[in-house]
Amino acid sequence: MRFLDANIVLRYLLRDSPEQAERARALIHRIRDGAEQVYMPDIALADVVWTLHRFYKRTRQEIRDVLLPILKMDGLRMHDKATAVRAVLLFADLGIDFSDALIAAEMLRSGREEIYSYDRDFDRVPGLRRVEP
Numbered sequence: 001m002r003f004l005d006a007n008i009v010l011r012y013l014l015r016d017s018p019e020q021a022e023r024a025r026a027l028i029h030r031i032r033d034g035a036e037q038v039y040m041p042d043i044a045l046a047d048v049v050w051t052l053h054r055f056y057k058r059t060r061q062e063i064r065d066v067l068l069p070i071l072k073m074d075g076l077r078m079h080d081k082a083t084a085v086r087a088v089l090l091f092a093d094l095g096i097d098f099s100d101a102l103i104a105a106e107m108l109r110s111g112r113e114e115i116y117s118y119d120r121d122f123d124r125v126p127g128l129r130r131v132e133p
Contacts, residue, residue: 001077004031004038006047013048013066014056034074042102045071045084049091049098064092083109096121104128 011017012024030036048067052058067088071081078084086105091098100121107115107128114129115122122130 001037001039004040004044004076006044006051009040009044009048009070010051013052028070028073031075032073037075037077039077042079042084045078045087046098046102049088053098060092060095064088080106080109090125094121094124096124 008024008027011020012028015021027036031038045067049063052063052066053060068085070076071078071085071088083102083105086108087098087101090096090101090104094101096104097119100119103115104122104125107113108125113127114131116133117130118132120130122128
């Protein structure tokens with residue numbers, strides 16, 4: 001199984017390089033159809049979110065809407081796909097940084113409720129409690 005880097009997903013979504021976008025589209029369709037299995041690390045997903053949000057100025061809702069179908073593709077494997085989906089939803093719905101959303105989603109998945117942090121983003125996540133040391 002090969003790994004999937006953020007730039008493939010970005011070329012597919014942005015179509016800013018026609019030749020690369022077409023090859024990325026073909027690969028994404030094979031992954032979607034289950035003809036090819038790939039593994040995307042959480043850091044690659046975070047890179048996609050950051051690039052779309054900060055560099056291309058996409059809204060959180062636009063990012064959610066384009067990423068959820070990708071995350072649900074048959075051939076896409078991740079450390080924990082349900083946690084990745086939840087992180088995208090937290091990012092879009094609560095307006096928190098994606099890295100915090102990943103942490104919060106993992107905490108919620110594992111049943112952990114408290115986090116040592118100075119970051120007030122965690123105060124917005126129902127079910128979590130931020131503790132300052």
